[in-house]
Amino acid sequence: MTAATGLKRLAIAVTGVAAAAFATLIGLSFLIPAASIRDAVKKEIHDVTGLNPTLRGDISVSLFPHASVTFRNVLFADNRGAQPALDADEMIARLSYFPLLAGRIEISDITLVRPTITVAFAQDGQSNWSGLTASLAHALAPNPSHGGFSEIGIHDGTIVVRDARARAPEQIDNVDFEVAWPSISRSFAATGRFVWRDQQVEASLALSDFLAALTGKNSGVKLRLTSQPLDFTFDGTASNEPTLKMTGTLAVESPSLRDALRWTGKRRVPFGGFQRFALRAQSDVSNGTVSLTNVNVELDGNRAEGVLTLGTDGNRAVQGTLAADSLDLTPYVKGARLMATNERTWDRLPIALDGLSDFNLDLRLSAASVKIANAQLGRTVAAANMSGGKLKVTIADSQAFGGSATGSFGIGNGKNGIEVSSHVRFDEVDLGNCLSQIFGLRKLEGHGTLALDVDGSGNSVWAVTRTLNGTASLNAHDGALVGINVEQLLQRLEKRPLSGNGDFRTGSTAFDRLALNVKIDQGLISVQRLEFHGPAVKLQLAGEASIPSRDLDLQGTATLVSANSTDDFALPFTVQGPWDSPVPLPDASSLIRHSNAAAPLLEAVKRHSAGDAVRSVIDQLFAAPHATSSAPVPPTPATATGPAASEYKPAAVTAPASSQ
DSSP states (O other): OOHHHHHHHHHHHHHHHHHHHHHHHHHHHSOOHHHHHHHHHHHHHHHHSSSSOOEESEEEEOOHHHHOEEEEEEEEEEEESSSOOOOEEEEEEEEEEHHHHOOOEEEEEEEEEEEEEEEEEEEOOOOOTTHHHHHHHHSSOOOOOOOOOOEEEEEEEEEEETTTTSSOEEEEEEEEEEEEEETTOOOOEEEEEEETEEEEEEEEEEEEEEEHHHTTOOOEEEEEEOOOOOEEEEEEEOOSSSSSSEEEEEEEEESOHHHHHHHOOOOOOOOOOOEEEEEEEEEEEEEEEHHHEEEEEEEEETTEEEEEEOOOSTOOEEEEEEEEEEEEEEHHTOOOOOBOSSSSSBBOOOOOTTTTTSSSEEEEEEEEEEEEETTEEEEEEEEEEEEETEEEEEEEEEETTTTEEEEEEEEEEETEEEEEEEEEEEEEEEEHHIIIIIIISSSSEEEEEEEEEHHHHHHSSSHHHHEEEEEEEEEEEEEEETTHHHHHHHHHHHHHHTTTTSOOOSSEEEEEEEEEEEEEEEETTEEEEEEOOSSEEEEEEEEEETTTEEEEEEEEEEOOOOOOOOOOOEEEEEEEESSSSSSEEEEEHHHHOOOTTTHHHHHHHTTOHHHHHHHHHHHTTTTTOOOOTTTTOOOTTOOOOOOGGGSSSSGOSSSSSGGO
């Protein structure tokens, strides 16, 4: 017999055996009653899981592509009559071929098609799964590796979680999972995906001891959830005796913490920032509190280390201490818009502070350097507290602008809209940097102490400015007013009071000491004291400034200090107009008094004989450019007391008579 002949006979034999097996399966499918199949499947499910399914629909048997039995309308419920835990449109039990040839029905795996898994918690914390969990534990307790099917599939399922203590149920859709059942080992594993709040989540769960986990004892746990808004990983141990306890390594990562918080049910986060986020820590969950140690956290490029405590109960509190080399808080103030689009008036759009009431915060921060927009601070220790929808930041100490800063500022929701407050003090700071970087003012240089204590409320920035109340003070030394040379102006006006002001908005005016105290009442600033003492100039100022309209109405006296004479030149003046471009105006009557040429006019007015005096003054002020000392000078009227017009050279006249 040749080899070819042998192979041919072997092929015929194999084909015959396969045909016989196929015929046998076909015969068994007709010979085994449906009731027997139902009873055999129910028994094996009970032996493996301890659960008793209710098979309420019809049964169909399929042999290809694999042997399986399909049960329709399947129910798993607690024997105590609680709400059904699982209700599936179909349950497909795939059968093992060889036991089936021997007339036995053995399940290799089970698939639940379109199941609805309901988890309902009562007020006392008990759920409709309590009885089923006890049955699972009882079935596994004698010998968790007793054999039986080891895989359970869930296809296109829905999970509904109802809590009598919560407002609304949570629903998870499109659940597709493969579960490795502990039939041959003590471990349990589940991998798959689901959709929650319109986001697909890839998930995996592994329990090193499934029986221990069911009975509340300690078991190893590995959990990973991966989605576009958030990645979550936990690797550690867990138990539930008498309450939930978890210990292990926790890692959370998100491309946008703002979007992740919104996805998990929080309202919109106020202010700006809250984008790239990453956290890794050792976690300890106990009694509704998550304690995080060895914390490494990153948010918007800021990295810090420390400890955190999170409340998972209704309190939802966050407490902790974090330290960082540097902090850039600019992203969080970018959303604060003070000025309108035209940058000339305060913004009138409503202020929204959603999210401040979602949780309480008690956080202590320290950093070697802190940046806030254009302001750069040195070593800073601060605390942030949020409660009742109000945020308060307290600066314990900060190396700021060459000096130090202390105080607090707050913002939150109140009865009359948004409430704001600022109680801040800057000691011995570089005023040029401090005022320009924080308040945008670039008119003062030197060193000094600045204190600001104000409160206000309203639905917009403009509305808040109308309600501001408080005080402010400034004490400075060894500095200068920038953008105006008061000394030069006074010297010019002392010599030629009616020659025009000239260009005085350049240079600076040095001072030895500057003291300013103001009171703020309903957005109106009242200057109670301003004293400016310089080597050559003294200033005193009083008046009002409106915060809502951003304009000034101030009156003062500028005095030119003479080192060689006790007769100082003093000139009253006013400052009026918008903050951005105020107009200082010397007092006209005072200029006329100081003018020897115009003094006769005032004297004549007093004696009601102004005609000749006016003519004389005009002749003196506007003498012909070609006049020389050889030309006769008209005699001064009897009422004139000043010098001849030759004192005022035509070259000094820079404006028409109307401006003189």
